[in-house]
Amino acid sequence: MSPKTFQDLITEVHDKGICQECGGCVSFCSSAEYDIIALRDPYSPPVYINEDKCLECGICYHICPQTHVLDDELSKTYQFKDFSTMPIGNYKNIYSCQAADQEFLKYGTDGGVVNSIINYMIEKKLIDGSIVSKTDAPFSREAAFADSKYDLIKASGAKLEISPQLKEIQKFCTYTHSIQKLNHYKFKKLAIVGTPCQIYTIRCMQDLGVTPSQNIEICLGLFCFENFLFDRSQIERFEKDFNISFENIEKLNIKEDIIFRLKDDGTGEKVIHIPFNQIEDYMRPACRACNDFSNIYADISFGGLGSPDKYTTVITRTKKGEELLLKTVNAGVIRASELDKSKKNSMLELITQFSRLKIDRKDAFMKDLK
Numbered sequence: 499m500s501p502k503t504f505q506d507l508i509t510e511v512h513d514k515g516i517c518q519e520c521g522g523c524v525s526f527c528s529s530a531e532y533d534i535i536a537l538r539d540p541y542s543p544p545v546y547i548n549e550d551k552c553l554e555c556g557i558c559y560h561i562c563p564q565t566h567v568l569d570d571e572l573s574k575t576y577q578f579k580d581f582s583t584m585p586i587g588n589y590k591n592i593y594s595c596q597a598a599d600q601e602f603l604k605y606g607t608d609g610g611v612v613n614s615i616i617n618y619m620i621e622k623k624l625i626d627g628s629i630v631s632k633t634d635a636p637f638s639r640e641a642a643f644a645d646s647k648y649d650l651i652k653a654s655g656a657k658l659e660i661s662p663q664l665k666e667i668q669k670f671c672t673y674t675h676s677i678q679k680l681n682h683y684k685f686k687k688l689a690i691v692g693t694p695c696q697i698y699t700i701r702c703m704q705d706l707g708v709t710p711s712q713n714i715e716i717c718l719g720l721f722c723f724e725n726f727l728f729d730r731s732q733i734e735r736f737e738k739d740f741n742i743s744f745e746n747i748e749k750l751n752i753k754e755d756i757i758f759r760l761k762d763d764g765t766g767e768k769v770i771h772i773p774f775n776q777i778e779d780y781m782r783p784a785c786r787a788c789n790d791f792s793n794i795y796a797d798i799s800f801g802g803l804g805s806p807d808k809y810t811t812v813i814t815r816t817k818k819g820e821e822l823l824l825k826t827v828n829a830g831v832i833r834a835s836e837l838d839k840s841k842k843n844s845m846l847e848l849i850t851q852f853s854r855l856k857i858d859r860k861d862a863f864m865k866d867l868k
């Protein structure tokens with residue numbers, strides 16, 4: 499039987515509306531210099547651009563997070579059984595952390611921990627740089643390569659000096675095609691920051707030994723309950739529904755709900771909490787078909803959930819991840835709060851609760867899809 503190809507991804511993934519647009523298939527195909535498929539539109543699945551040249555190698559099909567072909571292999575490598583028995587995957591430890599560097603802390607999404615760790619790795623020459631995601635507005639991001647503190651601060655959570663521009667409105671989406679970016683840096687030692695769907699794809703690529711995944715030294719995974727898609731009409735609807743102007747959003751955090759911090763108009767800081775169930779209409783449709791909340795295949799996972807303001811919840815999963823975190827703590831780069839057993843358990847319980855919600859949401863969605 500011939501291997502499944504990109505044509506099968508179209509039928510089994512794209513046509514069902516469950517392509518997560520991680521860019522993994524395109525990254526492999528173009529890094530192998532086949533250039534047969536491409537991501538043309540940031541809001542749509544990849545397309546064939548040179549179908550007649552397709553080698554029918556099947557790699558794109560194997561690494562897609564929606565085909566689950568390599569689930570058994572990954573389960574063995576990461577000692578993960580299944581989502582029903584291990585909703586938050588395998589882990590070594592859980593911490594609540596904060597960057598010691600005041601700039602990373604100030605501009606960070608939560609505790610500025612992810613970018614501080616990357617900066618440490620660059621300074622210690624453990625990596626040449628990292629694939630991150632640049633911010634130019636609360637919902638606008640673009641995959642980028644960072645090899646300096648300056649680049650990392652630009653990629654931190656807070657919106658910096660650049661204002662959202664209406665002509666840029668098509669980019670109002672928090673999702674970035676980070677994996678696709680890998681191709682440009684295939685001769686460097688890299689870290690990558692990604693959502694669970696992206697890290698899953700990277701692990702599949704590493705399992706198959708496909709370029710350029712072997713250059714990734716460390717996978718830094720973000721928690722992700724869902725991601726958003728804001729086109730012009732949705733922005734208008736959102737602004738009306740929640741009485742928030744996009745231009746006034748200073749910062750966005752995600753914990754038990756979505757927290758919008760608005761610019762100070764002279765009357766003090768205004769913080770608005772919107773529960774996930776009220777913002778469902780703005781979710782990227784494919785996120786309903788995703789069941790990993792806490793980024794189970796990352797070396798280290800990071801989120802806001804479970805930690806106080808200005809702290810990041812950190813779950814170390816692999817030996818490499820745990821060693822790296824401890825090195826940054828010992829070097830004074832990261833401050834880790836002392837957590838007793840009961841505090842750790844309550845954080846794990848909260849993360850489990852959100853993980854279960856996501857697992858149940860996927861189950862219900864897939865049932866309807868059949």
Ligand SMILES: Cc1cc2nc3c(=O)[nH]c(=O)nc-3n(C[C@H](O)[C@H](O)[C@H](O)COP(=O)(O)OP(=O)(O)OC[C@H]3O[C@@H](n4cnc5c(N)ncnc54)[C@H](O)[C@@H]3O)c2cc1C
Nearest residue numbers: 606607608609610611612613630631655722723801802803
């Ligand atoms: C789309 C999305 C959904 C999330 N959902 C949740 C959630 O439901 N619950 C929760 O607790 N936490 C969630 N998080 C994680 C949380 O918002 C913080 O990113 C995390 O706590 C790390 O904070 P920090 O201050 O340590 O990171 P920082 O030091 O500020 O670094 C953040 C890093 O993330 C990178 N980044 C930002 N956006 C993206 C993106 N779209 N794709 C790839 N890399 C990106 C930046 O480049 C930067 O390197 C989500 C993050 C994202 C991007």
Ligand code: SF4
Nearest residue numbers: 527552553555556558
């Ligand atoms: S050449 Fe291989 S990776 Fe590229 S589209 Fe065809 S089957 Fe997929």
Ligand code: SF4
Nearest residue numbers: 517518520521523562
């Ligand atoms: S690998 Fe990613 S971009 Fe490609 S079809 Fe699958 S989900 Fe979509």
Ligand code: SF4
Nearest residue numbers: 694695722725785788
């Ligand atoms: S919920 Fe997050 S991890 Fe899942 S598909 Fe959406 S962006 Fe990717």
